[in-house]
Structure formats: C-alpha cells, structure tokens
Amino acid sequence: MNPTIARTIVERYLEAEATEDLLSLTALFAAEVTVRNAANPPDAGPGAVERFALSFWDRTTTRSFELTDTAIDDDGNIFSFGSATITFRAGATFGPVAAKAPFTVTLPLALRLHVDEAGLVDELDVHHETTTAVLLAAGEA
Amino acid sequence: MQEARLNLITQWFEGLNEGRSDDVAALFSPVSHRIKNAAAPEQSGPTAAKEVLSEFLTRTSARTFAVKSIAHGMQLSFAWWIGELTFADGAVIAGHPVKPFTATVEGIDVFDFDENGRITSMDIVHQTTTVAIAAAANTKEA
Numbered sequence: 372m373n374p375t376i377a378r379t380i381v382e383r384y385l386e387a388e389a390t391e392d393l394l395s396l397t398a399l400f401a402a403e404v405t406v407r408n409a410a411n412p413p414d415a416g417p418g419a420v421e422r423f424a425l426s427f428w429d430r431t432t433t434r435s436f437e438l439t440d441t442a443i444d445d446d447g448n449i450f451s452f453g454s455a456t457i458t459f460r461a462g463a464t465f466g467p468v469a470a471k472a473p474f475t476v477t478l479p480l481a482l483r484l485h486v487d488e489a490g491l492v493d494e495l496d497v498h499h500e501t502t503t504a505v506l507l508a509a510g511e512a
Numbered sequence: 513m514q515e516a517r518l519n520l521i522t523q524w525f526e527g528l529n530e531g532r533s534d535d536v537a538a539l540f541s542p543v544s545h546r547i548k549n550a551a552a553p554e555q556s557g558p559t560a561a562k563e564v565l566s567e568f569l570t571r572t573s574a575r576t577f578a579v580k581s582i583a584h585g586m587q588l589s590f591a592w593w594i595g596e597l598t599f600a601d602g603a604v605i606a607g608h609p610v611k612p613f614t615a616t617v618e619g620i621d622v623f624d625f626d627e628n629g630r631i632t633s634m635d636i637v638h639q640t641t642t643v644a645i646a647a648a649a650n651t652k653e654a
Contacts, residue, residue: 374585410641442585450583450590452622452635466641479548481620481637483592498620501641502551502606 372486377449378441380484380492385436385453391428397421401491408497420495430463432473436480447486455480455499463508465501470508478503516629517589518582524621524631525577525593533569537562541630549636550619561631571605573612574598589623597643605647606640613650615643 380399387396397420405415406423414422427434438453456477463470478499485494520539527536539561540547546556547564555564568575577595584590598614599605619638626632 410639440585440588442583442588442590444581444583446581448581448583448592450581450585450592450620452588452590452620452637479622479635479637481590481622481635483620496618498618498637498639500551500637501639502644505641 372443372447372449374441374443376490377443377486378438378451380486381438381441381449381451381482384482384484384492385438388424388427389434389436391424393421393424396424399492400495401487401489401493404493404495406495406497408495409499410501423495431457431459433458449482449484449486451480451482451484453480454478457504459504459508465505465508468505468508471510474507476504476507513629514584517584517623517625520625520629520631521582521589521591521621521623522579524623525579525591528565528568528575528577531569531575533562533565536565539631540634541626541628541632543626545630545632545634547634547636550638551640561634571600571603572597573600587624589625591621591623592619593621594618599643599647599650602652606644608647608651610647610650611652613646615646617642 400420403416404419405413406419407413434457436455441451443449458475459470461470461473481498483496484492487493544558547560548554549564575597577593580592582591595617599610601612603610617638622635623631624633
C-alpha cells in the first residue's frame with residue numbers, strides 16, 4: 372500500500388466523521404466491516420460502520436480531529452495518531468452514566484484501519500482512553 | 513533508522529514483560545521526554561518515564577504484552593499490542609484498592625524519537641473501561 376494513499380484514507384475518514392457525511396464515510400469501507408470502538412463490543416457484518424457513525428453523531432454535536440502521522444505495515448494495516456475534540460450532548464450515555472450537561476473533551480486518538488485487496492477498509496479499531504469523558508459526564512472532572 | 517526504532521520498540525515490550533524498569537527507562541532521552549499513559553496525566557522531564565514505569569510495575573504483579581504489529585510513519589512509530597495485566601494485591605485502580613485480578617487490554621503505543629534514537633515522546637493509547645470495571649468487581653473489603 373502506498374503511504375500517501377493510506378494517509379488520504381485516514382484523512383477522508385476523519386473528515387467524514389467530523390462533517391457527518393455518511394455517504395463519503397461508507398464509500399471508504401467494504402460491504403462487511405468489523406468495528407471495534409474503544410471499550411464497546413466488536414460489531415461485525417453489514418451495517419457496522421453505519422451503526423457506529425450514527426451512534427457517534429447522535430451523542431455529539433461537534434467533532435474535530437487533528438492528524439499527526441500515519442504508518443502502514445505489511446499486512447494491510449494503516450495506523451494513525453492524533454487528537455479528537457468532541458462535544459457531547461446532555462444526556463449522552465457512557466455505560467451507566469448520562470451526561471448532566473453538554474461538555475467538550477480532547478483525547479489522544481489512535482486508529483487501526485485494515486484495508487482489503489480492493490483498497491476498502493474492512494476492519495476499524497478506535498483506541499482512546501475512556502475515563503475522562505465519563506468523569507466529565509458525571510460532573511466529577 | 514527503522515531497524516533501530518524496531519529494536520528499541522522491541523526492547524520496550526520485552527523490558528515491560530520482564531519488569532526491567534531501569535532498562536526500559538534508559539530507552540528515553542535523558543535530556544527530556546514526555547509520556548502520556550492512557551488516562552493518567554501527561555508527565556514530562558528527564559525522569560518522566562522512570563516515574564511512570566515505577567508506578568506501573570508496582571501496580572502490576574505481572575504483565576504480558578504481545579505485539580501484533582509495528583509500523584513506521586514519517587515521524588512516529590506505532591506498536592499495536594494486546595496485553596494481559598495482573599494487578600497487585602492492594603493496588604489502587606480507578607479509586608478502588610483491589611484484590612489481585614487479571615485483565616486483557618488492547619491498544620496502540622505511539623513513539624517519537626530524537627536524533628540519537630532515544631524516545632522523546634510516547635503515547636500509550638487504550639480504552640480504560642475494562643480495567644475500571646474489573647477493579648470495581650475486585651475491590652478489597654475494608
């Protein structure tokens with residue numbers, strides 16, 4: 372895989388997430404995708420990307436991303452690192468905790484996207500710490 | 513350069529698995545560096561890694577990290593890992609003093625290096641919910 376193409380895939384992914392562009396987002400992905408979002412159980416099969424994105428957009432009012440760097444390995448994996456600044460709505464849930472008021476959090480964000488032979492993403496792992504948002508939602512931070 | 517970085521990253525994980533905090537701390541720039549371990553506050557300075565490692569190796573009685581992939585970008589290097597962490601008796605995890613328990617966590621470590629090949633910046637990125645839930649379930653009775 373070409374490193375420039377890999378970076379472009381990540382940039383397009385983040386742009387689509389930031390702007391709630393479902394069409395552009397799903398165009399990057401294969402028909403069957405496994406999404407592993409932080410502490411959530413894996414979601415595999417048709418509709419996984421749509422479920423992930425729509426849930427994320429439903430819980431948030433704005434989201435922006437900064438991309439520091441990307442890298443590729445020999446097994447079709449793209450890794451990226453940067454940060455995410457996300458504003459959650461009042462009522463957004465984090466397990467048993469519901470946000471008492473809207474809040475904004477900035478988190479380091481690492482992604483792994485696996486790309487199939489057609490150049491489409493068939494695995495997406497989203498890595499970030501999941502403590503700060505819960506504390507902010509509960510009004511404890 | 514990539515081979516040197518690969519070697520250093522390998523030493524990082526091997527050192528963690530074997531509990532060799534001084535060896536692992538020596539992988540970092542002695543001038544200054546920063547390290548952000550998951551949800552913990554970022555620490556910086558010439559002894560930041562030593563302090564973070566000391567605390568981690570005290571909290572955990574055993575740790576086994578298996579590296580799934582390492583990749584190098586223009587600036588940063590990435591290591592995707594899965595780890596089995598055994599937390600020590602009496603360790604305070606997410607505010608809970610705990611009985612020993614083991615949790616599996618997966619994450620990505622992100623490294624930046626100086627011109628001498630030492631780590632100047634490191635982010636340890638992983639979800640922190642699994643360990644917090646396990647800690648609550650394994651809280652020591654007062």
